[in-house]
Amino acid sequence: MIRVLIVDDEALVRSGLRMILEATGDIAVVGEARDGAAAVGEATRLNPDVMLVDVRMPGMDGLTAAAEIGRLPDPPKVIMLTTFDLDEYVHLALRAGAVGFLLKDTPPRDLASAVRTVAAGNAMLSPSVTKRLISSFTEMGPSRAEAARRRLSALTYREGQVVRALAQGLSNAEIGRRLTMSEATVKAHVSHALAKLGLANRVQAAILVHEADPLAYPCP
Structure with a gap:
């Protein structure tokens, strides 16, 4: 419940x-x-x-x-x-x-x-x-996008994959199926990524990804 x-x-x-x-x-x-x-x-x-x-x-x-x-x-x-x-x-x-x-x-x-x-x-x-x-992310200047990319560069390759997948709105289970890993492993990668980035939750991580590369995540 x-x-x-x-x-x-x-x-x-x-x-x-x-x-x-x-x-x-x-x-x-x-x-x-x-x-x-x-x-x-x-x-x-x-x-x-x-x-x-x-x-x-x-x-x-x-x-x-x-x-x-x-x-x-x-x-x-x-x-x-x-x-x-x-x-x-x-x-x-x-x-x-x-x-x-x-x-x-x-x-x-x-x-x-x-x-x-x-x-x-x-x-x-x-x-x-x-x-x-x-849409607002597509209007941001290059300096903000570059700052977001620098922050994301602190992640491991696998953490980066997971964070970019969650920015597309995928659940842990969907990310696991896409990246061929268990849901528990996805959850661990998300937790580690949030800690490294100093973020509170998945939404803030998704925003950072959109800031880094807005054109890769077009509006639905």
Whole structure:
């Protein structure tokens, strides 16, 4: 069972998300919070697997909360939710350590699928967000791309293969099949690569790969 904590300042939104997720049978909503400060406290107390966190909330907003949650000893995976499809939110959320970003009008089936995806250790962005995010990398100057390439050069050949595969949105199992290695080995390579690069999660690694060579990863 996947344990989820819902964070939103609107009770109606929290109630709707709870109904959608608990109807799946494999997802349990273990708690709710109405602002960022409460979210950090509940994350510590309840130890959920996944958190759905609204970007805009009074007091401590979702971006600040995500950054604090990311500093916990064994942080849950954070999916940011918003009604606003704005690039600035996406970039800030990913820098804060979120591994997913979804609009609140995401269909119920896709919402549940996103929770399962991030719980399994993969990243999840809504298609419209992904397209715009990757497009932004094609506009970056050569100096930023070169800096990203230098960082990636610290990886071993195999780690580099794995990181570039995850930048294409592949799961650990899919990467294993492509590169002929076990899922456990893929997971180990991802962990080692993140540590070498000083990154918090797979999404940040994927962003670095796109910065290094945006034309190799065209928009879907």
